[in-house]
Amino acid sequence: MNERDTAVWWAKVRSGGPQREPAGSRSPDGMRRLVESDAQSVWLLAHLPTGAGPHVLAEYGQEPMTLSDLSGTLRVLAACLRCCWADPAADPWPGRLAGLEQVDTVLAALTPGRDRISRRRLLTAGLRRLETSRWVLPTPGHVRLGPRVSAWTAMDLSTLREMWRMLPSSDHPTSDHLQEQA
């Protein structure tokens, strides 16, 4: 692949998030390939050296372009991570498929006071926002983690493992959630 095509691919991934391509396709320079579990396709992601990644911003006191949690989007991501990251000792990608009911059970504990309908609305909108950057890959009734989670560094993962352990499991719903189901 020449320099021109490589530049176009980087712009595609920057504007449209990680891109899914057939397994036999060539990789643009500087991109990571994440093989899908069916081995039929790969995700292409920009791979930046640590010194050029978003973590550098903290040293300069600059605000990064982060997803805001104004509408609870990060809680939705946390609930997905708790359900789809089967073994926190391993990498989160590719993780496992989780039912939206499972995710909703964890989300109930993270958003106390919200009723089932309002929570379902938050889940739908949150998944849509997270899907844009490929943090998650929703399918009807289910969700799994998206290729973007593979960009987390060892330090990020250490923090996320701690968070994972603090979050309730979908096997142990909160009393609010049990009352709703009753």
Add this chain to the structure above:
Amino acid sequence: MNSERNVVFDTVLAPLTDRQRENVEAAYALLEHSREPVHRQELPALQDPTSRERLEQLLRRTGRTLVAVDDVRFTSGYDDTVTAELTADGWQPLTPVERAVLVLVLVYSVAIPRSEEQLGADAWTSGFVTTETDVLKDGKVPAGVGKAALSRLVSCGLLARRRDRAGGEGGYVPGPQLLRLTPAARSRLQDQLILAAAPSHPLAAAIRERRNRTSRENIR
């Protein structure tokens, strides 16, 4: 998980000293990932001609270019030639509704104040708020998809939400990503806004004529 080398960075930055490489990588990170433009004091790579040349090459190799927002602040944007190639191939990450909502906000927050000379000719940030009513009711965008589009445009920085301190409706203004537009991209967007907001205005006729002339010359 992030231990592999990046061949683009390694190739472009190979001639630099460790110190220069560190500065160029930091400048790349700041330009690419900061929410707002960065002051040149934070970008020592811009002061050293060799480092600056390598930084610009690095941006170009990754489809980007250096954008000067004003005399002292910088950011990065899409390389115009890459944009042209992607759009010619039909690449479009935004849905038609998201584009329609973005245009409506630009009309209310930029085009109208600019036509009243309340906003500079090349300004793309604005304090003039577009309300949800402007978009959903007067803009005739269906409420469900319109709200989803507003939310997505805010999350990717193309719009910013403004709360009304007086308890009013609040609304939306163009987001910091608009500052990443290159001069050529700003000029194209300005033309498109005129064509969208005032298609029968003489200015719109002049833009159509100029475009027809350019495409005729390109065919020759």
